[in-house]
Amino acid sequence: MIDQHRQAFKEEAYELLAELETSLLELEEQPDDVDVIGRVFRAMHTIKGSGSMFGFDDIAAFTHEVETIFDMVRNGKLQVTGRLVNLTLAARDQIRAMLDGADDGGGGDLKVSGEIIMGLRELAGFQPAAAEPPEAAAAGRKPANLATYRIRFAPSRDIFITGTNPLTLLQELKELGTCSVVAQTGDFPCLEEIDPEACYVYWDLIVTTDQGENAIRDVFIFVEDDCELRIEQVAEHTQFEEPQDYKKLGMILLERGDITTKEMEEILAQQHRFGELAVSNGILDQGKVQSALVEQRHVKEVRQEKQATEAASSIRVPAERLDLLVNLVGEMVTVQARLSQTAAQREDAELVAIAEEVERLTAELRDSALNIRMLPIGSTFSKFKRLVRDLSVELGKQIEMTTEGGETELDKTVIEKLNDPLVHLIRNSIDHGIELPEARVAAGKPAHGTVHLAAVHSGDSVVITIDDDGAGLDKEAIRAKAIERGIIPATAELSDKELFSLVFAPGFSTAKKISSVSGRGVGMDVVKRAIELLRGSIDISSVQGKGTRIAVKIPLTLAIIESLRVQIGEDSFMLPLALVDECVELTREDVERSHGRNLAHVRAQLIPYIPLREHFRIQGTPPEIQQIVITQVNGTRVGFVVDQVIGEHQTVIKSLGRAYRDVDGISGATILGDGSVALILDVPQLLQAVEAGQA
């Protein structure tokens, strides 16, 4: 029981640490961001609190020290500096090490812990006192169609005389939802001139409510004629809301009509904090800026609270259980195929109807089971941010990593297997791609380089691109190296694409010196193989002096694929449908006409083909008319000759087991409706094997 709780704590802590890392990197860029400081503090506080609850006393004690420092930061007593972020990142790694070693009694190096704590205390300048507990989280309101409204409420001067108390209206408004109130006092006269019974104050109010604009209007219904009232919706908090930053301060003031476009441009031209300048230039009253700032904060808080509520409505399930579920669904799909086949053979209308119903349900079940395992790739992206940061420091380069499409979802197993190849590619971009700052400036580029990581859906695949604005690939160097290594003959004429693809050849590395970051010449071929094992493909394009783009295309899931079922003799094979372009007939005459060169004429184009019957040494004679399944692999069209094309098939992939692990050209197997086994062809590898055999 205790163990179970400890395990749950560890899982939570790992998640918090990942979040912490992201927050710290964000903090490095925006050291004044109070929200981020708050997030760091809360993460530390939670780790400390639950850590001591479940007996991880060393972690709790260590985290307490870091938390104390961030409490000081939170209270404005300590500035965020690069050193603080570095130390806290180190502390984060140390907590992780302590967690990793917690079960076997290890628990991280005490000396390292000591050094980090000393460093932090040194920064703080004294022995810090115990941290205060954070404020209790505000009670959660159930968000339904939430929206945020901006209200300007300016009562008439004589509103008090008529017996109305605007404060009761504000009170009513607060009952509608989360409400921020800023009184505008800028129009108050001095004591000598003030009419004590007149109303000079007016308000900017920000309300987030699920009750709609009319509910707000109802609050003011009795004073509507006696006041100036403006209600605007400024944000809608839907399920699909982008967690992007809220509007800029200037934009809010502009929308409110507190400032003109011209004034805004003048302020922006001075490159300072907008609010400060607007006030010091006398364009705006502080109260107006204050209320715009409150609006910004209000919307941010509402969004955060909403995210937190959503997070709380999820449950934690061990990954193995999901894998088991997906496996069971796979079996189910197989059995369902058998059922459909049997029903069709029996010609029993009732059985066919049931089989169709089962087929529909199975398809839904399959989709939702696979969906559960889908994870956004963003968490992997944020891990790379740390990698880029550390590497660029190590190499003395200035590199910024930007990401896009972090919400793109991929199967959990795919994401896990993609990690290493991506790390390698990013390392390559940083080490070989981006130049040193001096070289960049000399080439007329900004001193800091950019690595852009993007993910986007494309059909049943996801394309991940890594762009850098570095030196680009050196075609001559690649060529020279390939000739030196004997990969190509000295006279070879290659297109750019063919030339770039040489870097994936085994043992190829053009780095002049070997660094700890990348390159012992074992890199890119391994990367390519890893991507191909995921049934993906990789593509390089590059412009010398401008940069390099590497595109990795990966299928959404590894569990089930759409494939084309073909037959050779008695055996069935599966070809991934995504790779198949078309099927054409191949008659015996055609074969004779090509004089054993294995080339087919398809619409005035010569397409090489591989007779699979020969390749797999299957006994028997081929039929009079065979079929060529034409596939497209890495931009080249190649045909595979089979006896017969059966049709599309939902293929549940089963691995072949250890004994057959090294069989070339086969990536797995599947069970057919009649219970027999069909092999799934590994098209890129088959191609390689045949090319190698010919060379």
Place this chain on the structure above:
Amino acid sequence: MDEFKLECRQDPESRGKQILKISGGVTIGDAGGFRQALLAALEAASELQLDLSEMTGIDLTGLQLLCAAHQSAVRGGKWLHITDGGNLTFREMAAGAGFCRHTGCARDTSYSCIWVGGEQ
């Protein structure tokens, strides 16, 4: 609400400093009297301390007057400040009406805005 009461005295420790203690609840009915008292106290002193520790309520007219008094003090080169002795009623009223802020208004040239800081 308790009865509104004003009590003005000279600070024994500092010459030229008046302490105006406001107790009970400030309502629109008291606003005229409150304004007169503030004017008189400001007239008499270079420093005015408003003691709100025993205030049991304040409406918008009262809050407006406090703000106006501060403005007059700044204009006259005098110093006006508030002590509330941790009076939660006053703090909640001021926060609820949206008066609390991070920095004072444009006329707060002496950076002594009475609404800055406080319990926020």
